[in-house]
Amino acid sequence: MDLSYTNEELAFQNEVRTFLSEKLPTAMSEKVRLGKGLTKEDLEEWHSILNERGWLAQNWPSEFGGAEWDSVQRHIFEEESSLANAPRIVPFGLAMLAPVLQKFGSQEQCDYWLPRILSGEDWWCQGYSEPGAGSDLASLKTRAVREGDHYIVNGQKTWTTLGQHANMIFCLVRTNTEVKNQEGISFLLIDMDTPGIEVRPIILLDGTHEVNEVWFTDVKVPVENLVGEEDKGWTYAKYLLTHERANIAGVGSSNAGLEAVKRMAKSEMAGGKPLAENPHFAARVAQVDIDLMAMSLSNLRIISKAAKGGAPGLEASMLKISGTVIRQEINDLARRAAGMYALPFASEAVEGSNQPELGPEHSRPVAEQYFNNRKISIFGGSNEVQREIIAKTTLGRMQ
Amino acid sequence: MNFELTEERQMLQDTLRRFLRDRYDVPTRNAILESESGMSSEIWNQIAELGVLGALFTEDDGGFGGKGFDIAVVFEELGSAGVVEPILETCILGGGVIAALGNETQKALLESIIGGETRLALAHGEPRARYDLNRVETGCDAGKLNGHKSMSLGAPNAEHIIISARESGAVDDDDGISLFLVPASALDLRSTPMMGGGMAADIWLEDVSVTDDMRLGPKGAALPYLESAYAAAITAMCAQTLGAMETAIRLTTEYLQTRKQFGRPIGTFQALAHRLADMLVELEQARSAVIGIAGYLEADPKLRDKHVSMAKNLMGRIGRQIAEESIQMHGGIAMTQEFELAHIAKRIIMADHLFGDVDHHLERFIGLSAA
Numbered sequence: 221m222d223l224s225y226t227n228e229e230l231a232f233q234n235e236v237r238t239f240l241s242e243k244l245p246t247a248m249s250e251k252v253r254l255g256k257g258l259t260k261e262d263l264e265e266w267h268s269i270l271n272e273r274g275w276l277a278q279n280w281p282s283e284f285g286g287a288e289w290d291s292v293q294r295h296i297f298e299e300e301s302s303l304a305n306a307p308r309i310v311p312f313g314l315a316m317l318a319p320v321l322q323k324f325g326s327q328e329q330c331d332y333w334l335p336r337i338l339s340g341e342d343w344w345c346q347g348y349s350e351p352g353a354g355s356d357l358a359s360l361k362t363r364a365v366r367e368g369d370h371y372i373v374n375g376q377k378t379w380t381t382l383g384q385h386a387n388m389i390f391c392l393v394r395t396n397t398e399v400k401n402q403e404g405i406s407f408l409l410i411d412m413d414t415p416g417i418e419v420r421p422i423i424l425l426d427g428t429h430e431v432n433e434v435w436f437t438d439v440k441v442p443v444e445n446l447v448g449e450e451d452k453g454w455t456y457a458k459y460l461l462t463h464e465r466a467n468i469a470g471v472g473s474s475n476a477g478l479e480a481v482k483r484m485a486k487s488e489m490a491g492g493k494p495l496a497e498n499p500h501f502a503a504r505v506a507q508v509d510i511d512l513m514a515m516s517l518s519n520l521r522i523i524s525k526a527a528k529g530g531a532p533g534l535e536a537s538m539l540k541i542s543g544t545v546i547r548q549e550i551n552d553l554a555r556r557a558a559g560m561y562a563l564p565f566a567s568e569a570v571e572g573s574n575q576p577e578l579g580p581e582h583s584r585p586v587a588e589q590y591f592n593n594r595k596i597s598i599f600g601g602s603n604e605v606q607r608e609i610i611a612k613t614t615l616g617r618m619q
Numbered sequence: 620m621n622f623e624l625t626e627e628r629q630m631l632q633d634t635l636r637r638f639l640r641d642r643y644d645v646p647t648r649n650a651i652l653e654s655e656s657g658m659s660s661e662i663w664n665q666i667a668e669l670g671v672l673g674a675l676f677t678e679d680d681g682g683f684g685g686k687g688f689d690i691a692v693v694f695e696e697l698g699s700a701g702v703v704e705p706i707l708e709t710c711i712l713g714g715g716v717i718a719a720l721g722n723e724t725q726k727a728l729l730e731s732i733i734g735g736e737t738r739l740a741l742a743h744g745e746p747r748a749r750y751d752l753n754r755v756e757t758g759c760d761a762g763k764l765n766g767h768k769s770m771s772l773g774a775p776n777a778e779h780i781i782i783s784a785r786e787s788g789a790v791d792d793d794d795g796i797s798l799f800l801v802p803a804s805a806l807d808l809r810s811t812p813m814m815g816g817g818m819a820a821d822i823w824l825e826d827v828s829v830t831d832d833m834r835l836g837p838k839g840a841a842l843p844y845l846e847s848a849y850a851a852a853i854t855a856m857c858a859q860t861l862g863a864m865e866t867a868i869r870l871t872t873e874y875l876q877t878r879k880q881f882g883r884p885i886g887t888f889q890a891l892a893h894r895l896a897d898m899l900v901e902l903e904q905a906r907s908a909v910i911g912i913a914g915y916l917e918a919d920p921k922l923r924d925k926h927v928s929m930a931k932n933l934m935g936r937i938g939r940q941i942a943e944e945s946i947q948m949h950g951g952i953a954m955t956q957e958f959e960l961a962h963i964a965k966r967i968i969m970a971d972h973l974f975g976d977v978d979h980h981l982e983r984f985i986g987l988s989a990a
Contacts, residue, residue, distance in 0.1 A: 349951070352879075354880065354950055354951060355880050355881075355950070356880035356881045359880070359881075359882075378951070379951050422955055423955065423956040423957070424954050424955060424956060425953075425954055425955065425956050425961035425962075425964070425965060427956065488749070489747045489748075489749060490749045490979075491749070491751060492751075492754065492790075492791060495749075498978070500978040500981060500982065501978060504978075548943075552939075555968075555972075556971075556976060556977075556978070558972075559749050559750070559972065559976070560744055560749075560750075560769060560770040560972055560973070561746075561769070561770065562814070562969070562972050563770055563811075563813045563814060563815075563819060563969060563972050563973075564770075564811040564812070564813060564814070564819070565811070565812050565813050565814040566811075578769070578770070578809060578811050578821045579746070579769070579770075579821075580746075587814045587968075587969070588814075590968070591814075591964075591965065591968075594943065594946050594947070594953075594954060595951070595954055597947060598946075598947065598950050598951055598954070599951070602947075602950060603947075604888075604890060604891070604947075607890065608890075
């Protein structure tokens with residue numbers, strides 16, 4: 221056993237650091253550091269900077285213009301990006317749809333859609349959840365009926381992240397109602413400009429507009445936009461979910477978050493001394509630090525296994541749980557550290573908000589982030605669903 | 620021993636509950652939250668007309684209550700409906716200080732507070748004081764106030780603001796703190812809405828003139844009265860949080876009974892059902908803490924404060940559990956601003972940032988227990 225990076229990995233880490241220090245625009249990293257919302261243009265700019273370097277499609281095979289990084293390299297990039305306050309890469313086209321197209325799509329689909337993802341010509345969003353199909357995703361009801369060269373789609377998707385920016389959506393739709401839930405689902409690519417599509421914003425409890433409802437009324441989708449075979453969409457969806465789980469532990473983001481809490485605690489005062497010296501607060505920080513150190517190693521174990529070709533199974537579910545619990549605990553610490561200055565509420569934590577900014581800069585986003593990150597134990601398979609996977613796999617079917 | 624409410628308090632509870640059910644529904648509250656002032660004057664007047672504000676003052680001060688259990692009854696109902704109007708700020712903090720310290724002229728304000736015509740705020744907290752009540756850097760020297768008051772609750776909607784300032788001693792001396800009743804129009808306020816609803820303001824004091832007749836009570840001796848006012852405010856806040864927890868649990872129970880996934884109500888999954896049971900267990904702990912703090916509010920300060928810190932610590936811990944678990948068991952729907960639970964959960968969590976958080980009151984409890 222050797223817990224340190226290899227020389228090649230260390231060289232790569234250096235390369236990433238240099239790149240970030242040279243190419244990450246300061247205005248952008250400041251926004252991330254202060255927890256301000258990023259605009260569509262910010263995210264597109266960051267994508268384009270990465271694309272220029274050939275680092276946008278990190279997990280794609282090189283034949284499609286990908287960087288073909290292994291899991292250790294991806295981990296290093298994510299860790300360094302978080303510490304440098306770089307924006308997250310928007311995953312929907314790059315990390316979610318692309319692997320599905322590469323594995324199950326036609327040559328024509330790959331040739332047409334993949335370059336457009338890289339160039340930023342298309343912004344994809346994900347049409348999975350429905351009001352009645354959350355944890356039980358396979359019960360989805362959005363219907364697609366074949367009529368000649370088209371599918372006619374009717375129904376509603378929800379929690380569509382950044383759908384307000386998207387021009388394309390990949391959807392799970394029901395094409396067969398005669399069979400078991402999982403067997404009648406297809407995977408469709410839909411142009412958001414098609415008549416009959418309506419995007420309605422959902423404002424989250426922290427005042428942000430991040431997710432949307434997408435309504436479909438008699439939406440005509442050309443049959444060539446079907447990925448793979450009809451009624452086989454559940455297989456593709458599950459494959460996609462394994463990619464959604466890459467970086468599921470969020471170690472980089474937790475590290476950056478905990479560092480921010482420690483910095484806050486040095487300047488916030490309690491009882492006439494820095495909060496960092498308060499034994500109760502220090503104990504809280506230490507406790508999370510301990511959990512995070514252990515999780516970082518769990519994460520590396522799994523990454524190392526994946527880099528050698530092993531497929532993470534239960535470990536992904538385990539990391540989803542510990543990763544989200546730790547991240548949420550850090551958000552809770554930040555909120556506590558801010559004291560009374562956690563109270564102000566800028567209803568949209570983006571530029572142009574006209575609320576006066578009271579209290580130190582570091583305290584402004586903490587309550588919003590605390591509430592916003594309640595989502596991470598809900599989405600992408602809630603922690604309850606993950607526990608069910610772990611328990612069922614371990615216990616097996618008992619009578 | 621008797622844990623029943625008196626008939627009068629029972630009536631007060633019924634009246635207020637009925638009023639809020641009829642007049643303070645979720646769309647009404649959401650509209651208030653989005654409004655510029657963050658409160659409804661109409662609701663304010665109606666609540667005053669119902670006598671709710673009078674219930675928070677003693678007969679001597681022109682009301683008909685003012686005891687711990689009056690406060691608890693009123694604020695539990697307000698909390699259950701998620702009311703954001705600055706009643707605690709006006710009646711418990713502002714009104715409480717005036718009732719305790721005001722001279723005859725100053726006390727004349729109480730009538731118009733009870734009648735709903737005047738609102739007050741207390742500006743005591745400071746950026747470096749965190750939750751300590753004795754730590755006051757703002758000074759009063761030769762009739763001029765200078766300093767920075769942070770997050771004065773309800774100040775944006777108040778006509779008068781009570782400002783604490785040090786007239787002698789070191790920054791954290793218990794002696795030397797005075798209170799001044801200042802017209803809001805004389806002050807430089809920077810207002811902000813708050814995460815859990817309601818408004819607050821930071822106040823920058825630069826040579827704000829005060830005269831001796833604006834001082835509330837004797838010079839430099841305000842701290843014990845501030846502690847009493849905060850004890851009452853914490854009673855109100857704990858009762859309000861208890862009411863909010865009841866609503867969160869009611870909504871979660873309904874959701875577990877009606878939301879179906881995998882072909883059955885999600886409440887039939889034991890993993891969720893047991894967590895609801897845990898929430899109900901903790902709710903009873905919370906209820907007892909509120910009864911404790913209300914019952915000991917008029918007791919000797921040392922006994923009172925032990926219950927105050929016990930309750931505030933407990934409510935902060937249980938509140939976090941109930942708010943987070945309610946959101947988690949609802950899933951995505953609870954993340955949306957317009958859904959009732961979102962506001963209720965925010966109020967529960969943000970209560971921990973007012974009048975001392977879990978850690979502050981744990982330390983205070985340790986100190987009070989050791990003494």
